[in-house]
Amino acid sequence: MPELMYREALNQALAEEMERDANVFLIGEEVGRYNGAFKVSQGLLDRFGSARIIDAPISELGFAGMSAGAAMVGLRPVVEMMTWNFAILAMDQIVNNAAKLRHMSGGQLRCPIVFRGPGGAGGRLSSQHSQALEANYAHFPGLKVIAPATPADAKGLLKSAIRDENPVIMFEGERLYAVKGEVPEGEHIVPIGKADVKREGTDVTLITWSRMYYFCMEAAEALAKEGISVEVLDLRTLRPLDEEAILASVRKTNRAVICEEGWALAGIGASVVDLIQSKAFDDLDAPVARVTGLDVNMSYAANLENATQPDAPKIIAAVKKVLYREGA
Amino acid sequence: MATPIQMPSLSPTMKEGKIVKWLKKVGDKISSGDAIAEVETDKSNLEIEAYDDGVLQQIVVGEGEMATVGAPIAYLGAKGEKVAAPSAAPAPAKPAAPAPVAAAPVSAPAASTEGITVLMPSLSPTMKEGKIVKWLKKVGDKVSSGDALAEVETDKSNLEIEAYDDGTLSRIVVGEGEMAVVGAPIAYLAGKGAPVAASAPKPAAAAPSAAPVQAVAASAPKPVAAPASTGGRVRASPLAKRMAQDRGLDLSRVRGSGPLGRVVKRDIEQALTQGTAQAAAPAAKKPAAQATRAVGARPEPVAMPISTMRKVISQRLGDVKPGVPHFYLTIEVEMDAAAKVREDAKAIDVKVSVNDIIVKAAAIALRRSPKINVSLAGDQILQYGTADVGIAVAIEDGLITPVIRDADLKGLQAISAESRDLAERARKKALKPEEYSGGSLTVSNLGMFGIDQFIAVINPPQSAILAVGAVADKVVVRDGQMVIRKMMTVTLSGDHRVIDGATGAEYLRELKGLLEHPTRLLF
Numbered sequence: 001m002p003e004l005m006y007r008e009a010l011n012q013a014l015a016e017e018m019e020r021d022a023n024v025f026l027i028g029e030e031v032g033r034y035n036g037a038f039k040v041s042q043g044l045l046d047r048f049g050s051a052r053i054i055d056a057p058i059s060e061l062g063f064a065g066m067s068a069g070a071a072m073v074g075l076r077p078v079v080e081m082m083t084w085n086f087a088i089l090a091m092d093q094i095v096n097n098a099a100k101l102r103h104m105s106g107g108q109l110r111c112p113i114v115f116r117g118p119g120g121a122g123g124r125l126s127s128q129h130s131q132a133l134e135a136n137y138a139h140f141p142g143l144k145v146i147a148p149a150t151p152a153d154a155k156g157l158l159k160s161a162i163r164d165e166n167p168v169i170m171f172e173g174e175r176l177y178a179v180k181g182e183v184p185e186g187e188h189i190v191p192i193g194k195a196d197v198k199r200e201g202t203d204v205t206l207i208t209w210s211r212m213y214y215f216c217m218e219a220a221e222a223l224a225k226e227g228i229s230v231e232v233l234d235l236r237t238l239r240p241l242d243e244e245a246i247l248a249s250v251r252k253t254n255r256a257v258i259c260e261e262g263w264a265l266a267g268i269g270a271s272v273v274d275l276i277q278s279k280a281f282d283d284l285d286a287p288v289a290r291v292t293g294l295d296v297n298m299s300y301a302a303n304l305e306n307a308t309q310p311d312a313p314k315i316i317a318a319v320k321k322v323l324y325r326e327g328a
Numbered sequence: 329m330a331t332p333i334q335m336p337s338l339s340p341t342m343k344e345g346k347i348v349k350w351l352k353k354v355g356d357k358i359s360s361g362d363a364i365a366e367v368e369t370d371k372s373n374l375e376i377e378a379y380d381d382g383v384l385q386q387i388v389v390g391e392g393e394m395a396t397v398g399a400p401i402a403y404l405g406a407k408g409e410k411v412a413a414p415s416a417a418p419a420p421a422k423p424a425a426p427a428p429v430a431a432a433p434v435s436a437p438a439a440s441t442e443g444i445t446v447l448m449p450s451l452s453p454t455m456k457e458g459k460i461v462k463w464l465k466k467v468g469d470k471v472s473s474g475d476a477l478a479e480v481e482t483d484k485s486n487l488e489i490e491a492y493d494d495g496t497l498s499r500i501v502v503g504e505g506e507m508a509v510v511g512a513p514i515a516y517l518a519g520k521g522a523p524v525a526a527s528a529p530k531p532a533a534a535a536p537s538a539a540p541v542q543a544v545a546a547s548a549p550k551p552v553a554a555p556a557s558t559g560g561r562v563r564a565s566p567l568a569k570r571m572a573q574d575r576g577l578d579l580s581r582v583r584g585s586g587p588l589g590r591v592v593k594r595d596i597e598q599a600l601t602q603g604t605a606q607a608a609a610p611a612a613k614k615p616a617a618q619a620t621r622a623v624g625a626r627p628e629p630v631a632m633p634i635s636t637m638r639k640v641i642s643q644r645l646g647d648v649k650p651g652v653p654h655f656y657l658t659i660e661v662e663m664d665a666a667a668k669v670r671e672d673a674k675a676i677d678v679k680v681s682v683n684d685i686i687v688k689a690a691a692i693a694l695r696r697s698p699k700i701n702v703s704l705a706g707d708q709i710l711q712y713g714t715a716d717v718g719i720a721v722a723i724e725d726g727l728i729t730p731v732i733r734d735a736d737l738k739g740l741q742a743i744s745a746e747s748r749d750l751a752e753r754a755r756k757k758a759l760k761p762e763e764y765s766g767g768s769l770t771v772s773n774l775g776m777f778g779i780d781q782f783i784a785v786i787n788p789p790q791s792a793i794l795a796v797g798a799v800a801d802k803v804v805v806r807d808g809q810m811v812i813r814k815m816m817t818v819t820l821s822g823d824h825r826v827i828d829g830a831t832g833a834e835y836l837r838e839l840k841g842l843l844e845h846p847t848r849l850l851f
Contacts, residue, residue: 254567254593281566282566282567282569282570283566283567283570284565284566284567285565285566285567285568285592285593286565286586286592324585324586324587324590324592
């Protein structure tokens with residue numbers, strides 16, 4: 001199986017879907033001639049032409065709304081946000097139009113559209129560029145939210161998202177674009193709503209997604225050396241949550257730690273904790289722990305930027321706490 | 329001065345009663361002769377009356393709770409009078425209690441005001457009581473969780489016991505050289521900042537110190553109830569609680585290793601392997617075995633609180649016939665139709681023995697008579713949701729009873745194959761523990777030895793056994809005519825603590841019906 005970078009896997013998914021369905025088009029800032037701010041759309045302009053790879057001006061609200069309109073009349077837009085921080089400008093179109101069109105038209109209108117772009121902290125871009133905003137979108141009925149960690153999942157989930165009849169929000173980890181991994185060629189589909197046990201374990205479940213997955217795997221490796229068997233569950237989809245997978249894993253290990261890059265208050269992890277305590281209370285041997293980004297705006301300084309985010313040592317400490325090993 | 333209302337003795341055998349319902353509430357005016365509460369005794373439910381006039385000032389024993397005869401259940405006082413130290417009040421009443429049993433630890437409220445109760449821990453699987461050899465702390469000493477409190481002599485060895493909480497040793501209940509049953513209070517710790525030996529002092533002192541000593545003389549199950557009623561909260565994770573319940577463990581006897589002494593999964597696992605904290609009755613071992621055998625796949629037995637009547641029956645019969653008090657019921661079964669089933673099976677090359685048919689019938693009858701599908705486990709009756717039938721197999725060294733699980737759901741051919749396999753491996757001593765433990769009833773068949781009728785001894789914790797005799801041609805009367813029929817005798821031995829004669833008789837009637845009309849085995 002060929003090894004591809006995360007960005008190449010996304011590029012492959014886009015190309016394959018555009019090849020398969022002439023209604024699919026890509027719009028966003030610098031997606032065409034510049035080949036994408038993060039080079040996800042590399043070569044697509046040459047291959048599909050400017051009618052389907054559309055360079056938009058800096059006008060998130062405008063092109064998001066225009067795309068929602070295009071989706072209503074039968075096209076399948078993929079909207080690239082240069083970062084999810086900028087998409088805040090387009091939230092009205094995403095949340096008030098795209099998410100609600102089917103409901104407000106009594107099911108007469110569909111809105112098959114993908115809003116995708118990088119989220120989370122990237123190298124020293126400070127607070128306006130470094131937010132993990134997935135919890136905001138996961139809050140709204142009418143939207144599906146995906147956040148793949150690996151190149152293979154990125155390809156498979158983007159293909160599912162483009163084929164979905166509803167608006168899908170795709171968070172790509174800003175620091176994941178260069179991460180390499182094996183990616184199946186051709187028709188590789190990862191269904192929306194299915195989490196993935198990336199590592200089997202028996203003592204505790206680490207529940208995570210996107211970039212934090214890598215810290216969790218690092219922590220799991222380190223803990224294995226101490227004889228602690230960690231299961232890593234990559235949610236991949238944040239809305240809808242794969243309740244079955246979460247509960248099955250917690251029932252197996254009896255303990256859970258949720259790791260997310262976003263802030264703790266009203267975070268996705270809070271909903272996962274709620275799910276676990278309400279449906280698997282009798283299976284818990286310890287309170288569920290969370291490792292989240294600190295409740296501050298992101299610093300510019302590299303050392304503070306790192307300190308603000310979860311990392312393997314913080315995850316290891318949380319795991320030990322739920323295992324009553326130390327620091328409890 | 330508030331006067332106590334005591335639990336009256338309402339029958340010659342009544343030792344304790346359950347408050348079913350309070351008919352008056354605190355603050356109500358009461359006149360002598362008023363019905364104040366409904367009480368369940370070992371015989372019936374009765375209303376109890378007030379002997380004095382006054383205002384109901386405090387209810388000590390809540391609805392659904394037990395009180396020994398003579399123990400205060402409420403306080404009556406003059407209008408406007410206040411009960412000064414309400415929960416300490418029950419203690420002074422104790423010396424007045426008529427029966428010595430009244431000192432039993434049921435009247436826990438006194439303890440709760442004293443802070444944290446230190447209970448005699450169970451330090452070995454067989455330990456029922458321990459002697460305080462030496463107190464390592466004295467009253468007034470500060471105690472931290474983990475500190476050695478006292479040296480205790482158990483049935484096995486002398487061990488130090490540790491404090492599970494922080495505080496100040498406020499009172500020693502059981503002195504050096506004295507005995508205390510497991511679970512009885514031996515000392516009290518006052519919390520941080522609490523005045524030592526001042527909070528719940530004088531009158532209570534006499535009563536509790538007497539309690540453990542007397543409790544030693546009392547029958548075994550009683551002291552076990554003590555820690556539960558002291559109201560001390562056991563910290564445990566939800567999983568640990570569920571595991572303890574499933575396996576019949578007493579959580580209060582498991583030492584928690586989590587934060588603040590929280591009992592967690594590993595503590596339960598440890599307790600299970602070490603055999604500590606097992607519930608009092610040996611019967612509790614059965615659900616443990618079942619739980620490990622098939623988590624989720626098989627229904628756990630349902631633990632039902634034992635009724636007051638059943639409790640007295642079990643205690644009294646246990647006094648009369650220690651161990652398992654048996655009763656016996658014998659019935660004759662016409663086996664012609666069952667023998668025909670065997671012939672029919674043979675015709676299609678299927679080997680089925682009479683015993684296989686009996687096992688299946690016994691299992692179906694068990695399902696239909698859930699009252700017999702039980703066992704006694706301490707203060708509870710476990711009712712099984714499966715019909716698992718043991719078959720007694722004589723082997724060279726003795727006797728073993730492998731179990732055919734869900735025999736009611738299995739076909740005769742399957743039962744036959746399974747019994748042969750189990751019996752064969754039993755003779756080779758190749759059975760796994762889970763294959764010969766559990767089961768709700770055993771079939772013991774000595775028919776092949778030509779025994780017409782016999783009486784079998786129950787295989788605990790099961791509550792019944794069927795002794796099956798030989799099938800023999802006998803002259804019987806049918807419709808006024810003497811005819812020859814294949815007759816067989818079945819004798820049921822029942823555990824009278826949990827099963828009564830009528831229950832056993834119903835079961836046998838069902839069994840007889842199934843065997844005499846074996847097509848019913850299909851429905």
